[in-house]
Amino acid sequence: MEALYNAPKRTPNQIYMLLIILLILSQDSSFNASIHKLIVPSVPWYKERLLHQTSLGSLMVITLIRTVQYNLSKLRDVYLHTTCLATLVNMAPHVHRLSAYASQRLVSLFDMLSRKYNKLAEMRDKQMRLAKGNPFEGNGLADDTSTEMHIYTDFLRLVLEILNAILTYALPRNPEVVYAIMHRQEVFQPFRNHPRFSELLENIYTVLDFFNSRMDAQRMDGEWSVEKVLQVIIMNCRSWRGEGMKVKKEKK
Template sequence: MAQDSSLVGLVVRKLLLSFIIRPKVPFNRAPYPIFYDESQSSVLQRVGSAAANIVLLPFSYLVSSSGGGSRNPIADSSLDVLLVLIHYHKCAVSEDYSSIENKKSSASDLLLKENPHFSDNPYCKALEHAIDCELDRVDVEGNAHSGQHIKLPFASLFDTLGTCLTDETAVLLLYSLLQGNSSFLEYVLVRTDMDTLLMPILEALYNAPTRTANQIYMLLIVCLILSQDSSFNASIHKLILTGVPWYKERLLHQTSLGSLMVVILIRTVQYNLSKLRDVYLHTTCLATLANMAPHIHRLSAYASQRLVSLFDMLSRKYNKLADRRDNKLHIAKGSSIEGNSFVEDVSTELQIYTDFLRLVLEIINAILTYALPRNPEVVYAVMHRQEVFQPYKSHPRFHELLENIYTVLDFFNTRMDAQRVDGDWSVDEVLQVIIVNCRSWRGDGMKMFTQLRFMYEQESHPEEFFIPYVWQLVLSHCGFTFNTEAINLFPVDLHSGKLENGVVESTLLNGDFDKAEYQLDP
């Protein structure tokens, strides 16, 4: 068993090293030095390296000796194989005996009952327990690491992921590492060059129309996982970008990484509202913004304007739904069942947008409550568009949050009125008054609400999403050829009917990939 565990760890390590190193294998290369490490020279490891050379040998003709470009057939195929292995779940059937009572007699019988379940995946466990090769066997906190844990160069893995996130498979690997491997997540969160990872993620979200819905979904979950850490939320606002060349709508010069992330998340909400109309994407974007809100520092003017505009956009959608519901109620009072069904559907959607509006108000409220002195541009944006909040002052779901917003508005409006200026105020003049009075802001009259904190939690059966998704990616671009008719993604359902020859039929249509379910717990 120990040997099997070592072999599994070796396979995972070799595949990841191949992805990281992106080797170019000449035809006359020696047998196993590709992955040979002098510090690890066991027979099993040498056999593994030799086997890797044999497997990779056919690719030597495909790899250019001059290099260039991020695509590498060996690295790409290694990643494909790794994803198939770590997301494979074998269905096992356990037998246990349960006593049932027969109502027609007092006798009890022991009934054999089959309980199908998915067995643990050793490759997934090996990836989840991988540690940084830079760490000693006992770290500075005295935590002993098992000798069975595979060691990986986290620094190289981090950098490689940063250059490959245009590929869906790399995004899926990043998700698997952040979600399953706490050591790698901790390593990522202490990196000071978070732009290495975040910039390609944000660029991919910016180009959402050219991405698949699943890729957008995975990228947003990665952002949500990272936003669960307060140090991450603080550090991204300290990292200043000299420019963002791929952002075309506006010249973003000397903006913080945090401000860019806010802009892109809001832009993704807008895209989703017009194209995908996916509630889960909306929720994930807003949950990430809510996690970031209390830690926002010097949010840019553009990001602040987009945040208030987000509330305005959602409120207009909310008002349209409310009007449709009211009109339908007026026309179809007590009439058709279809009319009642339509009203119920609109009411359900209206409730969803009510929740979205409240969440945006909580985001704005969190910034004003916990970070107002550091965010004069947010105050300016709220003052500039204060009329958008007026219709909701008496709304039962919003009035408490709006009381705080109007406390801020009253404070700064009063100070603006106290400084009479001939003619109209310029933007710079208004902003200067706000900056000066931010120093004297003490938060008097503000109601303190519990900080929202959303956590990503993987559902109990994630394989229902990931297994089809992985195979969809692998079959679309893998260098290997698979017999698609022989691929059996899931075990037979217990309630499926049997065919004449005794084989149970199981059908999976291409494209039928449900989203990975998750829970957002504030």
């Protein structure tokens, strides 16, 4: 994890090797289960935030997401992205008590990728308008942008698959993931009718509808605090039965 965290000091080949090792390990369900039982007292090399009593599983999620963000800004390597996200897809059904920070980072990753996707969509529309005036130049630019949009569509779908697997197989033991999705639920709305995402978002909205209705049923005097919201989520996780969830086959 520390070697991946220090990706700027590594060669691309070293980063690939680390990610391939993690991808292979993530195909073992006993590995995926055990990493959430192992608690790391502190992570002194992680500078963005103090991490105390974090499970190795949560640390892996945080570090892999950070690697995706680094790759987006520096290396821009599709293979590296896909390997990180595929590892998280494999890990997702076995996630146990994912930390608040790791849960927030997961939803923020979707938000970040969606903003990039929306920028590309705007650019493509502009280029298509340009193509009407200059077909030779405009069409070529629009084709390049459409290709990049297709790549980001795949990335967004993988992040939705990660969230889906956690909610489908491991929701009762991951209240922080439910909280993170509820807290940022507006980021999913623009993609609700997207043909590549609609089925995956149906599950997310099944969860949101369930917990939003439970929140509405709790009459509160004064403001909702994070602790009070989490308390309601934890209480209702016990009664969650997964009705209406469409189960996808686990990906390897």
